Amino acid sequence: LNQTIADSAGAVVDSSAACVFKICGLNGTELAQRLVPLVLVEGTRLSVLDNFPDLTLRLELPAPDKESLERLRDQVRALVGSYIYAEADRTLEEIVGALLLKKKHTLALAESCTGGYISHRITRISGSSVYYYGGVVSYSNDAKVLFLGVKRETLERHGAVSRETALEMAKGIRERTGATIGLSVTGVAGPGGGSTEKPVGTVWISTDSPIDHEARRFAFDGERERIISAASQAALDWLRRCLL
């Protein structure tokens, strides 16, 4: 990864004085709690940018010092672990793209509540056509049946927002396209469409690949755009973890 370090004003800083971590899956408070045991050299500057759904952690030593910086990075890695998705100013879709390319995987998407936003994030990256087959925005039940082969019975019995539908969507897109990984998202982005059992923010994400076929339920807060953004981030992060 190409490491570019900028200070808070955007000026480039000696890369033996500063480092950046991109983090997802934690909020600002959770990150702060994890960083409590951190031992800092006097004069070190620590900043967290909470740019939802991403966190950017920057650490800057008072002077360049390769060894101290490496010790600091090791501490952060031990405390934050796999929530770190990059040690440079990269986006999650760039990291996922690089992993798909490296592992020679191809991806196909089946999106409902995210409405094409994950596909947009993937295709923002130039060269994504090498690993991205394409996908389906199955915004209606008919689209889930027609393009993904989801069974009408599954939709009637469990609903469009369910483990069963998410699993069939991921399997359907993978089988039909021949991609090595199928990823699906189905949920309630709101503000309408929620119920006691499946409130607004309920999202099922599923992957289908040669090694697993799983689904997980997530519960996101906030407005429609925030739920779509959070769901896209969770889906891409799951994909990243599958590829590690």
Add this chain to the structure above:
Amino acid sequence: LNQTIADSAGAVVDSSAACVFKICGLNGTELAQRLVPLVLVEGTRLSVLDNFPDLTLRLELPAPDKESLERLRDQVRALVGSYIYAEADRTLEEIVGALLLKKKHTLALAESCTGGYISHRITRISGSSVYYYGGVVSYSNDAKVLFLGVKRETLERHGAVSRETALEMAKGIRERTGATIGLSVTGVAGPGGGSTEKPVGTVWISTDSPIDHEARRFAFDGERERIISAASQAALDWLRRCLL
């Protein structure tokens, strides 16, 4: 349409003193040229916000005056015409959504170079599931054949970025889904993939509906994200014009 007028600092202004026009399909210079003949009451403030790919034109009289404001609006309508897509602070996807709903149409999308971004814009709007069936992101040739029924021969003879492919994509998505309108986009978002004949920024957009089946070629400038944004705007604007 719900008319909310804010001054440049965001404060709400008497709606008989100010008005807003949202404009697309013109750049700032083209708009300025069209506005040259405008006759303004002394003290009127005119501002243009160029928030690509949108322009927002605001006009504010020195004091509330319903009649003068209506004359001013009439002048703007005459000079700018159908490039005005809203007379309030609305997005193009909101306007298109409201038109689809009003005209009882359903929409299905077939996106290549825009990679799901149009679908994302449509589904940002809450309630879009009433008029949006869903769509296909046919990022590979295989996806165009599998999900849209584009002929291999068309792709080989004319290429993925061509009038013929765009027409088959729009027809394919409409026929397969039963939506009343099919909209397709295929182009070169760059930075790679361009040629002398089809440089980066070449985009074909096609619609298929009970009343027409057309394709048009566009040439956009700039970086990948700007081309994707411009193509999504042109496609939504075409849809708006079809629905008027």
